[in-house]
Amino acid sequence: MMPSKDAKKETFYIDKDKQFNRWYERVLIEADIMDKRYPIKGMPIFSAYGYHMHNAMMKILEKEWDKLGIDKVQFPILIPELYLKREAQHLAGFSPEVFWVTEGGSKSLEAKSALRPTSETAIYSMFSLWVRSFRDLPLKVHQTCCVYRYETKDTLPLIRAREIYWNEGHTCHATREDALQMLENAWASYLYLLNEHLGVYGKRLRRPEWDKFAGAEHTDVLDCVLPSGKVLQSVGAHYLGQIFAKSFDIHFLTDKNTNEHAYMTCFGVSTRMLASCLATHGDNKGLILPSSIAKYQVVIVPLLYKGKEEMCVEAGKKWKSTLTAANIPCYLDDSEKNPGEKYYYWEMKGVPIRMEVGPRDVENDQVCLVRRDTSEKHFEPSETVIAKIRSLLSNIDNNLRQKAKTKADSYVVTCKTLEEVIKVIETRGGFARIPYFSFDLDGKEGEKIIQEKTNAEIRGYDPTETIEPGMTCLVTGKPAKHWAYVAKSY
């Protein structure tokens, strides 16, 4: 779309750290990531600028899945009620949030169907037909689609929606080890996407028993701290063991001619990754985009000095073809707005590099490149512009990564008393790390106390971390089992 129609004359300036919620909601509108004016609650329109970013992430991820031999498929959106009922825990987890299709044409349907809230029950019903022998294993599929949840809490674009854009993987294996290895491979791909491409860092945690995915043996997540101090779950990966295999009758003939249920996994990411990315890198002037998801890596702004407009616009057009030919996605803003307006607008949109083309630049056979992240200016001779853009993009991405990594690390504070926990949660936010006695169901009692006193919750623990023997649980005084990560969440 043309920038003219949503460009504002006033500049975007919101103190991101002090007013994060306002910053987030405004910037999604101003930068045209989503349009919330569509009249169905929790279902905004994904505008071209935002949808490009989501698709860029999905493409990177799908390439990873392809390398891991995970086939891209697509299951129907409708799930028969019967299927949802097959796994009792799972149904309990999802049925309050399901949209139901009950009519077709002018008639009531014989059986109602759900808009998929997640696809386990649909996919596993077919897995039971597809898996016969150990030769069919591992069976690995994924799909990029939307899931639907009748979310009753306040919706928030990209974070809490009724139409959730996501990618989900589902696998069957002959052994527990193979299934767990699959999950580690999936984690490597997720972290490659999040850390390397998006510059987003978080804490990988195992959820307590009382907070795991409905029907899983265990659930691991990546929790990212947003500038509000609240954490956002940005990855979910679940070891399902044989629970679904038993409910859905997914078994196979082993190479020893015995019959066994499959060992299963599922894992998924949604637009919450995009939310984490936008929230992490932006500043008071608006978004700052990592190069690999930016619809435009460079915006070209010809400076329209009187009498020399044509010369600069022509040079801008030439640069547009040169950059396009070099596979650098770019936008030429030759609208009638003044340069200042254009600068503010494209800064707010987060374009990594601005290329200014003024009359003197044309005469000197150079351009001026301005970094979005540092505002540094570089006058660059024409013949080295392409190489310079590439190195600037790489520098910008590195800078975003490093700042994000440092900040993420700073969001974990080890606490020795509940008062310290309260202080962490109520001031800067992020994780309060405390010794805790149990992540089994009996641990839920202690969490109630934490919730009452701090308004935060136990997000989980890191199974690879050890805790010194002799340490006691900060809530109950019992021997501590692990470090618990306490935080407020979205």
Add this chain to the structure above:
Amino acid sequence: MMPSKDAKKETFYIDKDKQFNRWYERVLIEADIMDKRYPIKGMPIFSAYGYHMHNAMMKILEKEWDKLGIDKVQFPILIPELYLKREAQHLAGFSPEVFWVTEGGSKSLEAKSALRPTSETAIYSMFSLWVRSFRDLPLKVHQTCCVYRYETKDTLPLIRAREIYWNEGHTCHATREDALQMLENAWASYLYLLNEHLGVYGKRLRRPEWDKFAGAEHTDVLDCVLPSGKVLQSVGAHYLGQIFAKSFDIHFLTDKNTNEHAYMTCFGVSTRMLASCLATHGDNKGLILPSSIAKYQVVIVPLLYKGKEEMCVEAGKKWKSTLTAANIPCYLDDSEKNPGEKYYYWEMKGVPIRMEVGPRDVENDQVCLVRRDTSEKHFEPSETVIAKIRSLLSNIDNNLRQKAKTKADSYVVTCKTLEEVIKVIETRGGFARIPYFSFDLDGKEGEKIIQEKTNAEIRGYDPTETIEPGMTCLVTGKPAKHWAYVAKSY
């Protein structure tokens, strides 16, 4: 997925011309394009092998839209009932086929919403907010998604489904000329995809008034004749004039400061393109795929001679990496099946080239390449294999295109009497071309006679064709206005 699980020992052999319906339904199952066992009528699962082809087409098309400046967006799946009611003709066209969402969680929703049967009403409601001045025009968006229709006729995978995978474009323009030009540009892209990439040819027709898209000024389609003799609409492109703009209040301030309603278009293609492609090129042994949509362009089959298995499998693996490095998608079938079974299986799946690697080939530093379309064998020295594969793929694509073009041309037969029409329709099928008096609403009466006598219908006319003055309508004896194309359809 592994080929093992759906491989059949028996060969696929169905006389495609004599038993096309059986051929089509069987080959979709055997080649694992879709899995119809999912228990919701008209909503099969898109398996990896078939979904790859659909996505390959969508990628080609999206690149075209990108070149034309059509932005990729995504609108919500739910459309408020109110929106559907805004354009009376349009509602009449779609309301009998709408799935309704009426419940969320355990409660009835205040207002029911439709699963989008097509997106005009959702998108145009937002266009009315997005279009303000001539500077916002042209406004061009597209989306790749599914639409949902409570289809009551017999469903048929890829052709008549309740969940329809498609791509739809929607545009607003300042003038009628600009809108019509947009449609011609879209046609050029569609024909590029269909003719050049898929080797599919059809007849572009303008639908009669009584058969146009609900709410359009006129509808142009591409009708492709399948081997059954029935035609399948594979492209639909609609000039909407100002009809929707008036219903949805889409107007703009012109550069002369007047207010005008936008001139609009919409256009779409679905999996029917894939159906046409598979139906066109296959033979009695199964599918034959054009290279640009084939998940695997080459299948590598090591010949497992006793004692020399390892040597051939190793060579096969090496070829797999070599081809992959050369960006030639391939599959190494090193399963335990015998070569014959593998040949039949991969022929049925339509892989353009089979590479056989036997002990003698390894010794002679060569491979044997077999074309799927002609069964021609080529023993090729290793050092020129990549170049040979590329030239064979190009030859195969050319051959498929030429045969398809010739066949499509042969499916238009000009008729002078209704008896001739009946003969064409009842024997080989395709189009009977007849002089006809009117494509306005009054022409519908004559079509009733055609339908009664021939069981076929008027699919439309070609506005670029002229008819000699003095010719009379074959049905009414009135002066003929155009050549009408009569055919049975899906």
